[in-house]
Amino acid sequence: MCSLPNESFSIELQQLDADDVSGRNQRTQWLLNSPAPPSFCNELINSVTETVLPQKKNNFSSNSKQYGGGAVLSFLQGLFPILGWGRNYKANMFKHDLLAGLTLASLCIPQSIGYANLANLAPQYGLYTSVVPPLIYAVMGSSRELAIGPVAVVSLLLSAMITEIVDPAVDPIAYTSLVFTVTFFAGTFQAAFGLLRLGFLVDFLSHAAIVGFMGGAAIVIGLQQLKGLIGINHFTTKTDVVSVLKAVFTSFHNETLSPLNFVLGCSFLIFILATRFIGKRNKKLFWLPAIAPLLSVILSTLMVYLTKADRHGVKIVKHFKGGLNPSSVHQLQFNGAHLGEVAKIGLICALVALTEAIAVGRSFASMKGYHLDGNKEMVAMGFMNIVGSLSSCYTATGSFSRTAVNFSAGCETVVSNIVMAITVFISLELLTKLLYYTPLAILASVILSALPGLIDINEAYHIWKVDKMDFLVCIGAFFGVLFVSVEIGLLVAVSISFARIILDTIRASTEVQGRLPGTTDTFCDITQYPGATTTSGILIIRINSGSLCFANATSIRERMLKLVTEANDSEENTKDNVHFLVLDVSNVMNLDTSGIAVLEELHRELVSRTIQLAIGNPRLRVINKMKTAKCFEKLGKGWIFLTIGDAIDACLSLKIADPSSINC
């Protein structure tokens, strides 16, 4: 590179150069004259507005065109989607919804009683929760498949956390009041998140965290069912594996357990699992696994009633209050000593419930090709739980298993939820007296049969293969739930997830770039594309980080100096040392004062090694910050380029024009 070209070639080159230079200068001008940043106040206001205010234009534009209504109708349609699709609802859609709703109800009734039992509540509260919340969701929600009602994980959360404040065995009335208060808080938080457009909060429980958490929760829920399945009287209020197994072994030694409970529970569990196997083999029999739990409840109740097995040790439901949901307004407690604790439980339940519902809702919406607005869903869920808490319901949300049943039963709209709610309401009026003799072991087996769907080993293996850090989040949540408690499991998962983001920033790397063969202006990592060629004397380094900040600036500078030293060492024989360092900052979206300081330090250190620093392709935010910090003046305004190609051209032309300046 050091032999000077002959004269004629040199003139030609100069002409070519002239075009090049003008284009390059123009591009640099574009770069330096890029739009000024908004003032701090404007930026702050925009940021708040963007987060808090609903983006009316985008949400409702298509609706308002379709129905030609005014702003009020638009607003109402936004709040109550039923006003939109209700007009187009047809009779043959109702046929499908009716079938789906009835199937759903037959699965929902035994599950609701079982989950109420899991939440340490009287069985009717589970059924109440399957009446009011689905009706509210039907007018406010926008998912067409979501089956609303009590779910296993939220029931577990409630029982695990509220039991620490009040023991339901000692004071069931105070416990029930606390459950309603928690539900009220959960609903308020959900509605507030939706109204404040904080939908992104749900994303903090990552996919991997949910997989691990659900797996752990399923095992914990399963272990809780041992109480009903074996017929234990004295059980632990803790949820971790060690405590539960200890309680089970203690019972085996100290209590006289009737084997009838176990035999009854296991035989119906096998029956339910067998129908599911048949349903999977023959898609037309999808209704069989859906009604099997109800069938089991009816059959076992009849068996117990006829054989009077309850006198021989089979534990039964006994207390069951029928009729319409009573009001629970007077039961809400806002002046207790535990208000802070209750609000915290409400927040955790709100987030977990939303995460489950939105994950389920979105995956089915994406199958049917429509889009679910997380913020609107939050408002709907919030109102449904607030109204629920006033009418003796505990925290409801969208259920994994029942939504899948609803989908395969061919539901068309959320009307299937209305059908289900009415069916459950009718059974509350008419059938509760019959449920007196339902054995607890059957409820346990109904819950147990729903658990395998929550444990997704294939997905855990997939996560392990693709991303080891995600797997750490997954097993962190899993073991946290299993061996400590439900909240700790969630906390571990969220902490690891965020620690990973910080770690990614701290461990930012740098990469040497080379020109891709056959291209003029495409530069790539030489480790990724071994065919990329480097230009001797010029080192192109890209910063592989979205942010050049206090956490990584020093290490990035040290890596760059190391790369320069290595390049010089390897080129020592040819006496063609590095004279130009082109720094590709196209990946850097943001830099702070530490980042700017490090760039200036790097420039000083390179000057002391007679190396010129050129900066290529800074982004708008980076340019604006460097301008404010008067960084261009220090680095040399002429050494900022829009593309790496421009930077290389400038380096090469300087090298040819004045080879002495680069002591070559």
Place this chain on the structure above:
Amino acid sequence: MCSLPNESFSIELQQLDADDVSGRNQRTQWLLNSPAPPSFCNELINSVTETVLPQKKNNFSSNSKQYGGGAVLSFLQGLFPILGWGRNYKANMFKHDLLAGLTLASLCIPQSIGYANLANLAPQYGLYTSVVPPLIYAVMGSSRELAIGPVAVVSLLLSAMITEIVDPAVDPIAYTSLVFTVTFFAGTFQAAFGLLRLGFLVDFLSHAAIVGFMGGAAIVIGLQQLKGLIGINHFTTKTDVVSVLKAVFTSFHNETLSPLNFVLGCSFLIFILATRFIGKRNKKLFWLPAIAPLLSVILSTLMVYLTKADRHGVKIVKHFKGGLNPSSVHQLQFNGAHLGEVAKIGLICALVALTEAIAVGRSFASMKGYHLDGNKEMVAMGFMNIVGSLSSCYTATGSFSRTAVNFSAGCETVVSNIVMAITVFISLELLTKLLYYTPLAILASVILSALPGLIDINEAYHIWKVDKMDFLVCIGAFFGVLFVSVEIGLLVAVSISFARIILDTIRASTEVQGRLPGTTDTFCDITQYPGATTTSGILIIRINSGSLCFANATSIRERMLKLVTEANDSEENTKDNVHFLVLDVSNVMNLDTSGIAVLEELHRELVSRTIQLAIGNPRLRVINKMKTAKCFEKLGKGWIFLTIGDAIDACLSLKIADPSSINC
């Protein structure tokens, strides 16, 4: 774009295309056949090795060549840099170092006594700390300018935190033992960080945090000096502004204070500040502000001795033990009840001391154009504090103010520290009896005179201008230190700093790209370069985030779908809807399972809108993860491109070849 080109043009285009296509295909092959990722075990081992093991080759290669020594010599030179530069040390260098060392000592003696007083220790411990640590650092450290000894901020930290365990007024011996134990822990932590190559830990206190913390600490230290300056007997052990001011006002009411203390302190403070002003105006008189504190001490001591002012209410030092540093091995306590607390204080002191020393050392090293290895410095500091804790020294580090004096006095090497240590040692032997009558008010004014250097309002204003979030970190640390406590200030600063990294990831944005005029393959943000042109029917979107992960994947997907809707809305009249979405993922360094899931969902949703998704320029790590997750199969292997230009060409050729496929 919809009118078909005529036939001859079409053939020409096809030929051109054929070349294009082969090049494009080749590039896509490069992309897809990029090197396989290292196995998980290899990656883990590499990562640990890179962090923990020293990179011998790069650290010592130049040295070993220079002196041709073996591995042992290299190792020893790495550990004791004095073996390297000591051979080239010349007499005229010593002349400079002697002058600098003597200047340093004259500043160091009064400051050390004052800082010992601030740390609630007897005055001789400050001088001890200026003897042993500088000598150890001289053989192990690699900075040439750093002046080692006690510093204000670490003294404040020690007194603020250890006072909470033991009150020095009640049990000074136990307090002193705890100080040595903390120093031992601090040294051990520092050495461990260096040996484990955890130098990056120091970066967690960002530049902005240091500015805020130092400003707050300076004010707190200044307020502590009111005790000596006014001559208060009963002072608070707390450090926050409110407690200190309350204590001062209480004293004004309850104690009889001698105004002599205040008059004496203030007049010498004015004298010291005046000499500093002269020193700044006339650079040749740099020694004047450096010796002014010592001069003040000598003058005031003489005044008090001659006028017997101590009998008229002027508070004096009184107890002052001279002689060589005694051993303090037996004073270290490793079995007390507060061991955990003591270790925590040691950790905080270790980090703050390292942060100050490395920040100062690096800024002077960068001025003189050499590089300071943070990990080696940590080892040197660690050993210096361990040895210090065994010889009655408290935590020492590099001082801001004295290093500047050392530098302006023209020091050449760390020998100036040796000269200083010997001078301090001689004064410990000979002069301590004279220091008996030194008034406390003078020590306060010596400390007060050093504080303005710690408050950097200009820098705070610069931070405010450049980066509002950094300013938040800065004032967070400032007010935390000022109104709560030193640890809380640090905690607030570090928390905001890391929260900002997470917030940056959560708030990731997307940007529409356009082709830059006059280029073939350069695509830029259209907001940054309003001149960039878009191709109708093709939407190019870049993800502006270093990581596509659980925290931002959903919002990025929603933003993209919104951009597609907007583009379609704006083009509704021309009936040329978006048919291709080119997703530029060049910025994305890493993605997790949530990110992959979102890409697949996006693809499904786009398919339902008859839009083809093309992915441009994925990075090595992204490609490998997508390969493992079998993502290419789902997105279509033919729709991954190395450059955005290739992706656009492929879209355009499909549009021309088969216009029916894009329902145009």
